[in-house]
Amino acid sequence: MKLSDKREPEQRKMVEQHNKTSIWHPYTKHSEADLGLPNILRADGVYLYDAFGQRYFDAVSSWWACALGHGVTEIVDAIKRQTEILQHSILGNLTHPEAEELATELSDLTGGNKRVLFASDGSSAIEAALKIALQFWSNNGKSAKKQFLSFKNAYHGDTLGSISVGFLEEFHRHYGSVLKTAKAVNPPACHKCPFNKRPESCDTECFAEMLQAIETDADAIAAVVVEPLCQGSAGMNIYPAKYLKKLADTCASNEILLIVDEIAMGFWRTGKKFAYDHAAINPDIICVGKALSGGYLPLSGTIVTNNIYEAFSDTSPDRSFYHGHTFAGNPIACAAALAALKIYATDAFKNQVRLNSEIMATRLEQLSRNPKVKFTRNLGMIAAWNMANPAGLTGLISPAQRVRVALFERGVLVRPLGDVLYLMPPLNSPASVLEETFDKLEEVLKVNGVCPKS
Numbered sequence: 383m384k385l386s387d388k389r390e391p392e393q394r395k396m397v398e399q400h401n402k403t404s405i406w407h408p409y410t411k412h413s414e415a416d417l418g419l420p421n422i423l424r425a426d427g428v429y430l431y432d433a434f435g436q437r438y439f440d441a442v443s444s445w446w447a448c449a450l451g452h453g454v455t456e457i458v459d460a461i462k463r464q465t466e467i468l469q470h471s472i473l474g475n476l477t478h479p480e481a482e483e484l485a486t487e488l489s490d491l492t493g494g495n496k497r498v499l500f501a502s503d504g505s506s507a508i509e510a511a512l513k514i515a516l517q518f519w520s521n522n523g524k525s526a527k528k529q530f531l532s533f534k535n536a537y538h539g540d541t542l543g544s545i546s547v548g549f550l551e552e553f554h555r556h557y558g559s560v561l562k563t564a565k566a567v568n569p570p571a572c573h574k575c576p577f578n579k580r581p582e583s584c585d586t587e588c589f590a591e592m593l594q595a596i597e598t599d600a601d602a603i604a605a606v607v608v609e610p611l612c613q614g615s616a617g618m619n620i621y622p623a624k625y626l627k628k629l630a631d632t633c634a635s636n637e638i639l640l641i642v643d644e645i646a647m648g649f650w651r652t653g654k655k656f657a658y659d660h661a662a663i664n665p666d667i668i669c670v671g672k673a674l675s676g677g678y679l680p681l682s683g684t685i686v687t688n689n690i691y692e693a694f695s696d697t698s699p700d701r702s703f704y705h706g707h708t709f710a711g712n713p714i715a716c717a718a719a720l721a722a723l724k725i726y727a728t729d730a731f732k733n734q735v736r737l738n739s740e741i742m743a744t745r746l747e748q749l750s751r752n753p754k755v756k757f758t759r760n761l762g763m764i765a766a767w768n769m770a771n772p773a774g775l776t777g778l779i780s781p782a783q784r785v786r787v788a789l790f791e792r793g794v795l796v797r798p799l800g801d802v803l804y805l806m807p808p809l810n811s812p813a814s815v816l817e818e819t820f821d822k823l824e825e826v827l828k829v830n831g832v833c834p835k836s
Contacts (some may be wrong), residue, residue, distance in 0.1 A: 426453045448676065769785065
């Protein structure tokens with residue numbers, strides 16, 4: 383079944399017009415774009431609206447960014463006010479109030495005594511973190527520490543530096559010849575534990591591989607880079623806080639920096655302010671983005687301890703960090719972020735996250751009884767599962783993609799990761815919408831095995 387089969391003549395005309403436009407859509411196959419893509423004209427609350435007035439529940443928070451949904455008055459008003467005051471000013475040898483206030487807020491949120499280097503996207507925050515780690519050790523006379531250690535199947539962005547610590551063969555195989563890829567260890571995978579442990583009996587036996595890798599090359603490793611508690615693009619691979627705690631302690635005892643990539647998990651997605659808070663650790667470098675501005679404007683940050691910052695002084699010899707981006711700390715984006723942080727700080731918001739997390743956990747547990755679903759897992763407001771591949775199912779469209787199509791026809795936007803389906807909706811989604819979404823999912827799973835045949 384093709385999405386274009388049911389299109390009206392006017393919509394087919396839009397398809398033809400699309401094929402004449404100049405957009406190169408990210409992570410979109412030509413064959414999909416050539417069929418014509420839904421044209422989203424506006425958004426309100428947790429819904430996106432297309433050119434025909436059809437609304438879609440944004441169950442992926444527009445690539446995990448719009449954590450508060452769309453059209454939030456406080457954020458929109460903050461953007462409007464700032465556009466009339468200061469549109470942009472560089473942070474190189476200058477400063478402005480919005481960046482100053484936001485940096486202070488982020489320092490306080492992450493334990494205080496921090497410095498923040500701003501950028502516009504997650505990949506850039508990771509790039510800065512990697513360069514900071516390398517130069518930190520060089521500035522301290524330990525230039526041999528120039529390797530990175532990460533998880534296999536990690537994703538930290540699409541720039542050359544970020545894919546060196548998050549190399550995915552399917553996406554990045556064309557660039558391997560110019561990369562110095564990090565050493566990677568198998569990630570913890572609780573939903574399919576190789577040690578056949580249950581959470582109550584787990585002693586993080588899987589940490590042994592990471593421990594060996596660190597102790598073998600401690601003198602050469604500059605930093606370990608991880609997505610804390612959940613590897614997003616790897617298929618929502620969730621692991622326990624005690625693994626992260628062991629990692630932090632091991633890095634500290636071996637003079638290795640710990641970089642946590644909170645770009646997708648930060649700002650209450652996991653049920654806490656940051657995912658690393660579950661482990662009660664203090665990382666050396668924290669990368670944030672996406673929900674930082676509520677997902678309204680491009681903004682990211684690389685947050686470092688003052689101990690790291692002070693290693694970059696320009697006393698002889700010059701140890702300055704010569705790195706920056708044109709729109710780093712854009713005042714309008716900072717204003718949006720400050721408005722979002724105020725909402726995240728309210729008790730009403732935190733209570734809603736807690737209640738919504740409980741709803742998603744309960745409905746996911748019910749879903750786990752369906753034989754077409756396996757490996758269910760959840761963390762805060764993340765619910766994920768693998769689709770079973772029923773015997774005898776034919777066609778080019780996988781079960782996960784079949785469900786995606788069927789849900790889209792019912793007004794729910796999801797984006798599978800291989801055979802993994804997941805929900806990462808706005809954190810303040812109405813409880814009724816979450817319940818309705820799981821109802822639609824259960825309905826879809828009852829139709830013709832998975833959903834209408836291709």
